[in-house]
Every structure is written in structure tokens, then in C-alpha cells.
Amino acid sequence: MEEILWEVQYLSPPKTIRYCKKCGMKTEHVSSGLFRVNAQQKSLDIWLIYRCASCKSTWNLTIYSRINPKSIGQTLLNQFMNNDSELAQRYAMDTELLKRSGAEIEAPSYSIIGExxxxxxxxxxxxxxxxxxxxxxxxxxxxxxxxxxxxxxxxxxxxxxxxxxxxxxxxxxxxxxxxxxxxxxxxxxxx
Ligand SMILES: [Zn+2]
Known part of the structure; x- marks a missing residue:
């Protein structure tokens, strides 16, 4: 029996819609690719910063909230601090996280890579x-x-x-x- 592997790959991050206070309506929000890290001794918060596509107001997508800084490790923390683009892309692709945060998602188009x-x-x-x-x-x-x-x-x-x-x-x-x-x-x- 021949074994073959296919992988689903998104072609872009999902379209992310949420209410913008300044615009007074639901608008598309786009990831800035930048994280905001608030690190204190015993508490760490990390967000991915989004901007309203119309007025540029920011919205912070919560990634970690009040966790122990030791629980994620220094390497990962450095990636957040340095706005690692692959990491930012990964969170912007996380439709479940976006939905849990109250955003509406339009599923992106995808392609199937494989033989x-x-x-x-x-x-x-x-x-x-x-x-x-x-x-x-x-x-x-x-x-x-x-x-x-x-x-x-x-x-x-x-x-x-x-x-x-x-x-x-x-x-x-x-x-x-x-x-x-x-x-x-x-x-x-x-x-
Ligand atoms: Zn707006």
C-alpha cells in the first residue's frame, strides 16, 4: 500500500470582522503583525495587535492573559518580543482563537498540497x-x-x-x- 500525505494550507489569513467603536459599525480588522507584551514578575499578558481597516483603531487579540512568565519559556517569549512574523501569522490564522475573542470569521481559501x-x-x-x-x-x-x-x-x-x-x-x-x-x-x- 502506497502512503501519501496531503496538507491543507491557507492562502491568506481569514477575514476578521468585529465591531469598531470609532466607526460605530462592524469593520474588517487586519493583523499588524506586532505583539504587545506586558511582562511583570509573576504575570504575563500577550496580545496580537489588530487595526480597523477603516479608521486604524487598534484592537488587541488576547493570546495569553495573566499567566506565569515561566510557563511559556524564554525562546517563545523572545519570539513574541521580537514580533516573529511566522508566530504572528500563526495566530492570525487561528480561526478558533479569533472566534473565541468575539470576531466573526470568513474562512480563507485554501489549497491542498500533496501528490x-x-x-x-x-x-x-x-x-x-x-x-x-x-x-x-x-x-x-x-x-x-x-x-x-x-x-x-x-x-x-x-x-x-x-x-x-x-x-x-x-x-x-x-x-x-x-x-x-x-x-x-x-x-x-x-x-
Ligand atoms: Zn474603525
Whole structure:
């Protein structure tokens, strides 16, 4: 059985909407890429600074609130202090964190990075995502495999495509990783 890995990658941070007091309405807020760190001896607060796209008012997205400074380690703390761009990007991509903080999210477009499946082989496909936004596994498979819904449904009902854990592939959403088994696809595709 051939093992193949696909990874979901966002093409941009999600559009982040929240109420702006100055504008008096909901507006898009954009990450400045800058952290604000308030470090005292026993208490540490860290925010990612957003700006209203219309009036530039700031909004601080809480990342850590009143935690023990020792609990995150000096390396990570330095990354926050130095506005590490990858770290800032990671938090700006964290749709669950943004939602918990009261922002409305428009899920970003994404692409699936990975090899094309050779349908003549039996394949164990692992799909991974480092993002918290859940995407329907059936949608990922149909898009990346360029299958019509009809053919995809036929492959699922005949057991050609199935989840390793036996769950219903039509209902399953990708959270962190999922394993998909593909075998005997040529019987459906008449290759
Ligand atoms: Zn505003």
C-alpha cells in the first residue's frame, strides 16, 4: 500500500470582522503583525495587535492573559518580543482563537498540497491541517481528486474510498489529521 500525505494550507489569513467603536459599525480588522507584551514578575499578558481597516483603531487579540512568565519559556517569549512574523501569522490564522475573542470569521481559501493519487494503486492517504478551522473531508477529496459528486459518491458507497476509522466520510470534518483508504478505484473509473 502506497502512503501519501496531503496538507491543507491557507492562502491568506481569514477575514476578521468585529465591531469598531470609532466607526460605530462592524469593520474588517487586519493583523499588524506586532505583539504587545506586558511582562511583570509573576504575570504575563500577550496580545496580537489588530487595526480597523477603516479608521486604524487598534484592537488587541488576547493570546495569553495573566499567566506565569515561566510557563511559556524564554525562546517563545523572545519570539513574541521580537514580533516573529511566522508566530504572528500563526495566530492570525487561528480561526478558533479569533472566534473565541468575539470576531466573526470568513474562512480563507485554501489549497491542498500533496501528490496526485495513482488510482491503479492501493493508497493510504493521510490528510493533515495545522489550522483549527474544520473542512469537510469529502470536499477536500472531491476537489483534489477532481471527482464529480456522482463519481465520488459511487466510490464511497462501493467502499473504494473509506475512512480508516470507519466513520461516515460524508459527515467527517478534518480537524488535525485523518487517514483515508483508497483501493480498487479502477473498477469505478473503468480504466
Ligand atoms: Zn474603525
Amino acid at each position: 496526485i493519487i495513482d488510482f491503479t494503486k492501493d493508497v493510504e492517504l493521510k490528510i493533515v491541517s495545522k489550522y483549527s478551522e474544520k473542512v469537510k473531508v469529502s470536499k477536500i477529496l472531491q476537489e483534489k481528486l477532481s471527482l464529480t459528486k456522482k463519481v465520488f459518491d459511487e466510490m464511497v458507497s462501493s467502499g473504494v474510498i473509506r475512512l480508516e476509522n470507519g466513520a461516515d466520510i460524508h459527515k467527517c470534518k478534518l480537524q488535525h489529521d485523518i487517514a483515508v483508504l483508497i483501493s480498487g478505484a479502477t473498477s469505478i473509473l473503468k480504466m
